[in-house]
Amino acid sequence: MERIYFDHAATTPMHPEAIAAYAEAAAQGPGNPSSLHAQGRAARSRLTAARDRLAGILRCDPAELVFTGGGTESDNAALYGAAWAQRRRDPRRVGIVTTAVEHHAVLNACRKLEAEGFELVVLPVDETGRVSTASAEAAIGETTAVVSVMWANNEVGTLQPVAEIGRLARERGAVMHVDAVQAFGYEAIDLGALPVDLLSLSAHKINGPQGVGALYIRKGTPFEPTARGGSQERNRRAGTENVAGIAAFAKAAELAAAQREERRAHAAAVRAALLEGLAERLGPDGFRVNGAADEDARIPHILNVSFPGISNETMLMNLDLSGVAASAGSACTAGSLQPSHVLTAMGLSNQICGSAIRFSFGLGNNEAEAEKTAKIIATIATRLRNR
Numbered sequence: 001m002e003r004i005y006f007d008h009a010a011t012t013p014m015h016p017e018a019i020a021a022y023a024e025a026a027a028q029g030p031g032n033p034s035s036l037h038a039q040g041r042a043a044r045s046r047l048t049a050a051r052d053r054l055a056g057i058l059r060c061d062p063a064e065l066v067f068t069g070g071g072t073e074s075d076n077a078a079l080y081g082a083a084w085a086q087r088r089r090d091p092r093r094v095g096i097v098t099t100a101v102e103h104h105a106v107l108n109a110c111r112k113l114e115a116e117g118f119e120l121v122v123l124p125v126d127e128t129g130r131v132s133t134a135s136a137e138a139a140i141g142e143t144t145a146v147v148s149v150m151w152a153n154n155e156v157g158t159l160q161p162v163a164e165i166g167r168l169a170r171e172r173g174a175v176m177h178v179d180a181v182q183a184f185g186y187e188a189i190d191l192g193a194l195p196v197d198l199l200s201l202s203a204h205k206i207n208g209p210q211g212v213g214a215l216y217i218r219k220g221t222p223f224e225p226t227a228r229g230g231s232q233e234r235n236r237r238a239g240t241e242n243v244a245g246i247a248a249f250a251k252a253a254e255l256a257a258a259q260r261e262e263r264r265a266h267a268a269a270v271r272a273a274l275l276e277g278l279a280e281r282l283g284p285d286g287f288r289v290n291g292a293a294d295e296d297a298r299i300p301h302i303l304n305v306s307f308p309g310i311s312n313e314t315m316l317m318n319l320d321l322s323g324v325a326a327s328a329g330s331a332c333t334a335g336s337l338q339p340s341h342v343l344t345a346m347g348l349s350n351q352i353c354g355s356a357i358r359f360s361f362g363l364g365n366n367e368a369e370a371e372k373t374a375k376i377i378a379t380i381a382t383r384l385r386n387r
């Protein structure tokens with residue numbers, strides 16, 4: 001059975017050119033970028049080249065980029081790093097402002113900071129999953145240390161007003177962090193123009209390798225490293241860099257940036273084909289789309305749909321048996337079988353939350369797969385609803 005992979009928001013297949021870049025760097029032999037010998041210098045130059053290329057794409061200074069072990073580490077490092085440094089500079093700065101729909105990498109780091117004595121404000125969202133600039137404006141004050149708002153939500157795809165909130169945060173002396181893990185590759189990121197201080201990225205969401213990420217730290221941003229050890233990454237993240245993984249990340253980022261418009265159009269077409277197929281086979285009452293409807297208000301590669309009356313576990317299991325890989329909310333939320341905190345924050349009923357499936361599209365997908373999936377879903381839904 002040919003399988004259909006509609007779970008690109010969980011992880012993506014590596015691009016063949018990223019695999020080649022990884023293999024080429026790994027095949028160069030040993031070399032620690034911190035070593036002074038020839039092999040070490042060769043590894044350092046591969047690392048420098050990758051950093052320069054990523055900085056060119058993001059329009060920042062290469063020295064402002066720190067390579068990490070993925071999106072979660074970037075989010076954690078950003079929050080702890082900025083919160084601790086802000087409080088050290090000014091003990092009154094103990095406020096953390098975030099949103100109810102952040103990834104757990106942000107939310108759980110915020111809760112840890114709260115347990116350390118920081119004051120946490122979690123902003124609500126509307127029924128599309130969007131936070132209002134007005135609520136952020138009311139929450140950010142002279143004692144706010146860090147504001148963390150995601151660019152695009154990983155469960156429903158809704159975009160947040162990060163530039164507007166960033167402007168407010170920085171006006172008030174707070175550090176602005178943006179989790180751009182899902183937006184990267186679909187939204188243009190110009191750090192020269194964007195009012196943010198810290199920005200998290202992950203390679204495996206853009207057809208790069210798992211376990212590699214980056215944290216942008218704007219020059220002058222108060223920051224204390226979480227990982228202590230060697231002086232790698234200009235003392236901001238200790239530990240030997242994953243040189244081959246970083247080389248592959250840079251390649252994947254280059255491809256994603258160069259092909260951004262095509263990626264957007266391709267994902268939008270597959271998404272539209274699935275929606276069309278569902279409408280045709282299930283009718284308007286057979287399913288419900290969760291999240292922003294307007295194209296400008298969401299990223300194109302995520303579609304969150306509820307099938308009322310069918311639990312997401314049952315639907316996912318049946319889809320899997322039929323060869324379709326999808327997910328219920330974020331991978332970790334699905335693993336823990338908790339109701340999605342994102343859909344709950346959007347005020348959706350238990351029935352809608354409990355029957356929500358996330359389909360996410362990318363490299364290797366096509367519209368025929370979407371049509372086939374709609375047909376499979378209709379068969380499953382009819383069978384289950386008639387039981």
Ligand SMILES: Cc1ncc(COP(=O)(O)O)c(C=O)c1O
Pocket residue numbers: 009010069070071072073075103105150152153154179181182202203204211213330331
């Ligand atoms: C919005 C968002 N932030 C952070 C992460 C964590 O990234 P990683 O899997 O690289 O640790 C994810 C992964 O699902 C994500 O979607």
